[in-house]
Amino acid sequence: MPEEKLKEVVSDLITKIRDKDHNVRAKARDNAGKVGAPAVKPLVAVITDEDFEVARAAKRALWKIVRHAGRPGADGERKAVVAELIPLLRDSQPVPVRREVMWMISEIAGDEAVAAVAAHLSDKELREDARMVLERLPGRGSLRALRRALRTVPQEFKINIAQSLRARGVRVRGFPCQKLVPTRKTDLKPVG
Amino acid sequence: MDKQNKINRRQFLGTLGAAVGAPYIISSGVLAEAGRPGANEKLTTALIGSGGRGMGLMNEIRRSEIADSIECVAACDVDENRLAGAARSLARGSRKPVTPYRDYRYVLERKDIDTVVIATPDHWHGVQTVHSAECGKHIYVEKPACCTIEEGKAMVRAANENKVTVQVGSQGRSQREAYLSHRYLVNGNIGHIDKVWCFHYNSPEDNNPVPDSDPPAELDWDMWLGPLRWRPYNRKYHHGVFRWIMESGGGQIRDRGAHVMSCTKWWMGADDTGPVTIEATGTSPRRGLWDSAVTMHVTYTFKDPDWVLIWDQETGNAPPAEERKPGEARIVRPGYGAVYHGSKDTFTHWGGDGGTWAERKAREWVPPPGAKDVRKSPGHWEDWFEGIKTGKKTIMNIEAAVGVANLCVLGNLSFILGRKLHWDQAKQEIVGDEEARRLMGRPQRHPYHL
Numbered sequence: 095m096p097e098e099k100l101k102e103v104v105s106d107l108i109t110k111i112r113d114k115d116h117n118v119r120a121k122a123r124d125n126a127g128k129v130g131a132p133a134v135k136p137l138v139a140v141i142t143d144e145d146f147e148v149a150r151a152a153k154r155a156l157w158k159i160v161r162h163a164g165r166p167g168a169d170g171e172r173k174a175v176v177a178e179l180i181p182l183l184r185d186s187q188p189v190p191v192r193r194e195v196m197w198m199i200s201e202i203a204g205d206e207a208v209a210a211v212a213a214h215l216s217d218k219e220l221r222e223d224a225r226m227v228l229e230r231l232p233g234r235g236s237l238r239a240l241r242r243a244l245r246t247v248p249q250e251f252k253i254n255i256a257q258s259l260r261a262r263g264v265r266v267r268g269f270p271c272q273k274l275v276p277t278r279k280t281d282l283k284p285v286g
Numbered sequence: 287m288d289k290q291n292k293i294n295r296r297q298f299l300g301t302l303g304a305a306v307g308a309p310y311i312i313s314s315g316v317l318a319e320a321g322r323p324g325a326n327e328k329l330t331t332a333l334i335g336s337g338g339r340g341m342g343l344m345n346e347i348r349r350s351e352i353a354d355s356i357e358c359v360a361a362c363d364v365d366e367n368r369l370a371g372a373a374r375s376l377a378r379g380s381r382k383p384v385t386p387y388r389d390y391r392y393v394l395e396r397k398d399i400d401t402v403v404i405a406t407p408d409h410w411h412g413v414q415t416v417h418s419a420e421c422g423k424h425i426y427v428e429k430p431a432c433c434t435i436e437e438g439k440a441m442v443r444a445a446n447e448n449k450v451t452v453q454v455g456s457q458g459r460s461q462r463e464a465y466l467s468h469r470y471l472v473n474g475n476i477g478h479i480d481k482v483w484c485f486h487y488n489s490p491e492d493n494n495p496v497p498d499s500d501p502p503a504e505l506d507w508d509m510w511l512g513p514l515r516w517r518p519y520n521r522k523y524h525h526g527v528f529r530w531i532m533e534s535g536g537g538q539i540r541d542r543g544a545h546v547m548s549c550t551k552w553w554m555g556a557d558d559t560g561p562v563t564i565e566a567t568g569t570s571p572r573r574g575l576w577d578s579a580v581t582m583h584v585t586y587t588f589k590d591p592d593w594v595l596i597w598d599q600e601t602g603n604a605p606p607a608e609e610r611k612p613g614e615a616r617i618v619r620p621g622y623g624a625v626y627h628g629s630k631d632t633f634t635h636w637g638g639d640g641g642t643w644a645e646r647k648a649r650e651w652v653p654p655p656g657a658k659d660v661r662k663s664p665g666h667w668e669d670w671f672e673g674i675k676t677g678k679k680t681i682m683n684i685e686a687a688v689g690v691a692n693l694c695v696l697g698n699l700s701f702i703l704g705r706k707l708h709w710d711q712a713k714q715e716i717v718g719d720e721e722a723r724r725l726m727g728r729p730q731r732h733p734y735h736l
Contacts, residue, residue, distance in 0.1 A: 120572035127704065146497045147573055154570075154577070161703050164721030197515065200729075201721050223515060226729030254732040261729070272733040274417055276391035278509050282370055284385040286377030 104133045111140055111151050119151040126155035127162030130171055134159060134178035141191050153194060164202040176203045183210040193223050200227040205235035212239040215247055215255075222254065229258040237262055322677055323400070329424075329674070330382075332360035332393040334414055335406030336372030337525050339428060343405055343455070348379055350667040357382055359399060362390040365525070366504040388506055390414060394421040401674065404428060407528040408535055412437030413513050415452065415684075416736050419444035424674045426667075428455040430544035430694055431687035433536065436727030438688035438695075439714060440736040445684045453670035453680040454687035456548035460663035461642035463615070463649065467635050468553045468660045470648035476628030479554065480593045484546045486622040487601040488581055489530055489537045492522055492574025513730035522575040530576035532698060533728075537578025538599050540694040542622050546638035548682065548690045550595060550624060557686040560711035561586035561595070561693070566700035568599070584697040597697055607636055608645055617643040699725055 095103070107129055110122030126133060133155070140152035162168075163175040180203075182195045196214065199207045208231060214224035225243075228236045240262065243255045256269035323329060331347075333340050340363075347353060358376045361384055363369035373386040393399055394417055402418045404411060404427040412432045418425050425445070431454050432438035445452045458464050471479065498518035501507035507519045514533055529535035551557050568582035582599040607620030623636035623643075636643040653659070663669045663681045673680040692714075699722055700707045708717045716722045730736065 116573035120570070124570065147495055150495075150573075150575075158704075161721065165703070165705055166719050193515075201724055222731060226515060226731070229729040230724055230727075232724070257732050257735060258729070261735070273413075273735055274391055274394060274421065275733070276387075276389040276395065278364075278389035278506060280366060280369065280386055280388040282366065282373065282386040284383040285373040286380060286383040 100132055103129055104136055107133055107155070108136050108140065111137065111155055112143070112148055116147065116151075119148065123151050123155040123158060127158040130159055130163060131174035131178045134175060135182075138182055138187070138191060138195070141194065142188055156194075156198065160198045160202055172202050176207060179203070180207055180210045183214070189219050193220060196220070196223050196227045200230045203231065205231075205233050207231065208233075208235040208239050211236075212243065215239075215243050215251075221247070221251060225251075225254050225258050229261050237264070240264075323675060327355075329356045329400040329671075330359045330398055331356050331401040331403055332362065332390075332396075332399050333358060333372065333376065334362045334390045334393065334402055334404045334418075335410070335428075336361045336363040336376075337365070337368055337405070339526075340403070340405030341372060341375065343403055343426070343428075344376060344379075347403075347667055350665055352667050352671045355671065356401070358384060360385045360387060360393050360396070362387045362393055364388055364506040364509040368504075368525075388509065391417065394418060394423065400424060401426070407510075407524070408433050408540065409514050409528075409533060410512050412441055413730065413734055413736055415441045416444040419448045419450045419452070422448060422450065424451045424670075426453045426455065426670055429548070429682075429687065430536070430540045430691040431684065432691045433533070433540075433695065434725075434727050435692060435695060435714065435716075437736065438691055442684050442688055449677075451670065451673035451677070451680060452684040452687075453666065453673065454682045454684065455666070456545050456682045456687060456690065457640045457666045458545050458549045458638040458642045459552055459681045460666035460669060461640070463635070463644040464549055464552075464638075464642045465660065465662045466648045466651075467549070467633070467642075467644040469653065469658070470644070470651050471553050471626060471633060472555070472660055473651075473653065473657050475631065475647070475651065476626060476633050477630030479626050479628045481596070481627040482550050482554065482593070482624055483596045483598060483627065484543070484550065484622075484624040485604045486538050486542055486546070486597070486599045487604070488599060489571075489578050490576070491571040491580055492530070492576045495574040496521060511731070512734040515729075515731065520575055527576070530571075530578050532577045532702065535578065536694060536698050537582070539579070539582060539584070539597055539697050540691070542639070543597055543694045543697070544687075544690055546622055546624055547595065547597070547693050548687070549635065549638045549642065551686070551690055551693075553626075554593065556588065557689055559588060560689060560714075561696070561709055562589050562711070563587045563706055563708055564693075564696040564700045565706040566597075566697050568701050579698075579701050582697070582701060584700065586693060586697075595693070597693075605634055608634070608643070615643065617641075 107122055110118050113119050137152045137156045141149055143149040163171040179195050179199055183192050211224050211227050214220040228240050240259050253269045256266045259266050358380050359382045361372045361376055369386045373384045377384040401424040404414050411427050415427050498520045501519035564586050566584040568579040584597040586595040604621050607617040610616055617636045619637045619641050626633040634645045669681045707722055710717050
């Protein structure tokens with residue numbers, strides 16, 4: 095598509111995603127997939143819109159793009175979308191944006207995204223999402239990042255990393271699984 | 287205690303049985319390794335998820351044939367208000383105190399609890415079933431069995447490795463008219479069936495969206511989310527409306543689909559089979575938090591034998607309900623069911639869950655000599671109890687339930703991805719689509735994982 099036309103399409107998408115009428119927003123969202131990579135950054139700018147329904151429409155339009163780009167035989171589109179997503183993991187983006195972008199990356203990216211995701215393992219607010227995304231990303235890069243994290247993350251988070259490594263089939267010494275250990279108490283008393 | 291001196295519960299009860307008429311609650315700490323209680327033993331249970339559905343299930347137990355054979359001694363919920371109410375209510379029907387817990391894992395630690403009834407939102411079913419099985423509890427878990435393909439595999443593995451009995455709450459299989467339908471179809475009354483059309487009305491849209499907010503004081507939001515990735519609280523997540531969130535409830539297809547398609551797989555003799563392709567289209571809600579499909583049309587193609595299963599979720603598509611004569615069970619939920627297309631005739635049923643209504647021709651059909659009979663459930667709870675006692679597969683055993691849930695999961699995956707999927711039943715995996723393959727599972731938050 096010629097650049098001018100593309101700009102027009104993206105601009106039209108953003109205008110409609112910001113529309114006050116939810117029917118207009120929904121239609122734009124549903125058709126966003128084919129607009130692809132050029133719409134990623136403009137849509138991310140709307141994810142934090144103060145109208146929560148506009149923000150939601152933008153987020154879901156982005157997911158449409160991710161899932162359209164992830165279809166078989168569309169490697170070029172997939173790479174282009176991933177290339178737009180990775181820079182959005184920089185600290186300058188708000189936490190909710192980075193959290194959402196990491197999960198988008200988890201569906202369609204590979205080794206190229208590992209470093210950007212792994213950087214969040216030192217961020218208390220996002221490290222659990224980063225761990226889970228690395229667990230899902232296939233390939234040696236994510237596995238290496240998880241192994242490295244087991245040495246470098248704070249002690250209290252190592253058990254989470256161990257969980258991901260085990261899920262990836264790695265034998266981990268120490269850090270016993272906590273899944274059956276109850277922790278959440280109620281003050282209510284037995285009845286009867 | 288060494289193995290030679292260990293007395294198991296059946297042996298213990300055997301010595302008591304003649305002298306004591308009333309059943310006793312015996313700690314499962316003295317239960318034999320095989321974990322199968324005797325015919326007259328009273329089992330203990332805990333309700334995990336004590337909201338509307340959970341309490342409904344406990345009331346069903348009270349009305350069932352197993353009512354005198356099971357005692358509820360604990361309730362769990364992440365909502366303190368619900369938990370308090372449930373404990374009070376359950377204690378009224380129990381000779382033992384009912385202990386309330388926020389964290390179901392306290393129940394799993396208790397050696398005196400033999401069984402659990404899981405009625406939490408769907409995103410907890412897999413994890414809680416696996417954990418319960420690993421702790422040796424027999425399980426009744428609400429449908430759908432699982433939310434992801436990988437959860438389903440883990441549930442089957444955990445149940446089998448730990449030799450526990452699992453009944454999944456697709457009660458349609460235990461209904462009288464389901465039995466009559468099944469018997470009618472397997473005897474060839476409509477000929478070779480090559481298409482089953484399941485009809486259902488739309489999922490709702492959230493027409494009054496609200497912004498995220500702080501969770502109410504009585505709710506442990508972190509524990510409600512459990513294995514799901516963290517997100518801010520929004521009151522449109524719960525309680526019953528979790529059903530309309532794709533991650534937690536999966537919409538009508540994972541709710542009623544797990545009923546209607548359960549009947550289909552059973553009656554078609556297809557519990558051990560799966561589709562080769564799945565193709566979904568539909569519409570998403572125009573606004574609000576809920577994101578499951580409003581309308582949805584899924585085509586599942588089966589091979590060897592060849593047949594097609596269609597999930598048609600669109601209000602107004604249901605065939606008119608059959609008129610019933612005075613004294614006959616009235617069709618109270620005519621908005622969903624299925625039409626079976628055979629080479630000689632068609633057959634319709636409505637409902638498919640705790641209410642299943644068969645077309646008259648199946649109800650009035652008199653089997654000729656030599657006709658095939660099919661399994662007849664004594665009741666969903668009774669069947670579960672029989673499974674616990676004997677080790678016999680339940681009518682909605684975990685393998686069958688996961689097979690049905692996989693249909694729902696794959697339908698939703700095809701819908702959200704916007705493309706046809708290819709499924710390898712033998713390997714239990716999606717083929718030829720890397721993104722879809724990744725979505726066969728989802729990483730879970732620590733420590734709420736399989």
